[in-house]
Amino acid sequence: MALEYIRQINDNIHLAVWKIEEDLEFYLKNVQLSLIDEKILLETTHPEKKLEFMAGRMLCKTVLHQLDISDLPIFRNEYGKPQIPNSEYDISLSHTENYIALSIGNKLDVGIDIEKPKAKMVKIAPRLYTPQEMEYCQDNLVYYSKMWSAKEVLYKLFMKRELDFREHLNCKPENKEWTLMRGTIKKDEFNKSYKLAFFELKEYFICLNLT
Known part of the structure; x- marks a missing residue:
C-alpha cells in the first residue's frame, strides 16, 4: 500500500496523499467502481490516465474507510467533480506524475491541486x-x-x-x-x-x- 499520509488540516478539512507505486492490475483488483466511473475508465484509452484514475479511486477508498466517512464507491458527477454518494462531505482530487492528493471537507466545499x-x-x-x-x-x-x-x-x-x-x-x-x-x-x-x-x-x- 502506498498511502503517504492522512493529515487533519483543521476542524473541517483532511488532506491525504498517495504515492503511485502499484501497477494498474493491482488497482483493478482492489477497487470497486461506481457504474459512472466504470464507463469513464472504459472510455479512457491512455495507460497513464487509467493508472492515475484508479490510484485516485484507491486513495479515496482507503481514506474514506479509515476516517469512517463512507465505504461506497465515489463517482464523478455531471460537472466532472468526484463525489461521495449520500454524504455531507465534499472531496477534491489532483494528480501529478507520482502522487495523488485528496482533500476532504466536512460541510465545506473543497478544491485541491x-x-x-x-x-x-x-x-x-x-x-x-x-x-x-x-x-x-x-x-x-x-x-x-x-x-x-x-x-x-x-x-x-x-x-x-x-x-x-x-x-x-x-x-x-x-x-x-x-x-x-x-x-x-x-x-x-x-x-x-x-x-x-x-x-x-x-x-x-x-x-x-x-x-
Missing part, C-alpha cells in the same frame, strides 16, 4: 494572470506555479460554470513565504473569497482551500 514548478508557467502566465498578479510573481518560477495552482483550486471550487482564469479568478499572496494566499471568484452575481494554503511535498507542492 498538486504541482511541480514548470518553466511553461512563465510563458502562459500573461494570458492567465492580471497585471497585479504578474507583479506579485516577481519573475519567480515557483511563484508563477503557485499562482496557477491557486487558480486551479478556485476553478475546482466553482466547477459548475465556465470561468476565465484572468477575468474571474483573482489571487494574492498573504505572506512573504507564499504559504498562504487569498483567492477570490467573481462572476456574474457570484462573489466569494477563500483562504488558500500551500504544503510542501519534496519537489512538489499542494494547494488547497482552508475556508
Whole structure:
C-alpha cells in the first residue's frame, strides 16, 4: 500500500496523499467502481490516465474507510467533480506524475491541486494572470506555479460554470513565504473569497482551500 499520509488540516478539512507505486492490475483488483466511473475508465484509452484514475479511486477508498466517512464507491458527477454518494462531505482530487492528493471537507466545499514548478508557467502566465498578479510573481518560477495552482483550486471550487482564469479568478499572496494566499471568484452575481494554503511535498507542492 502506498498511502503517504492522512493529515487533519483543521476542524473541517483532511488532506491525504498517495504515492503511485502499484501497477494498474493491482488497482483493478482492489477497487470497486461506481457504474459512472466504470464507463469513464472504459472510455479512457491512455495507460497513464487509467493508472492515475484508479490510484485516485484507491486513495479515496482507503481514506474514506479509515476516517469512517463512507465505504461506497465515489463517482464523478455531471460537472466532472468526484463525489461521495449520500454524504455531507465534499472531496477534491489532483494528480501529478507520482502522487495523488485528496482533500476532504466536512460541510465545506473543497478544491485541491498538486504541482511541480514548470518553466511553461512563465510563458502562459500573461494570458492567465492580471497585471497585479504578474507583479506579485516577481519573475519567480515557483511563484508563477503557485499562482496557477491557486487558480486551479478556485476553478475546482466553482466547477459548475465556465470561468476565465484572468477575468474571474483573482489571487494574492498573504505572506512573504507564499504559504498562504487569498483567492477570490467573481462572476456574474457570484462573489466569494477563500483562504488558500500551500504544503510542501519534496519537489512538489499542494494547494488547497482552508475556508
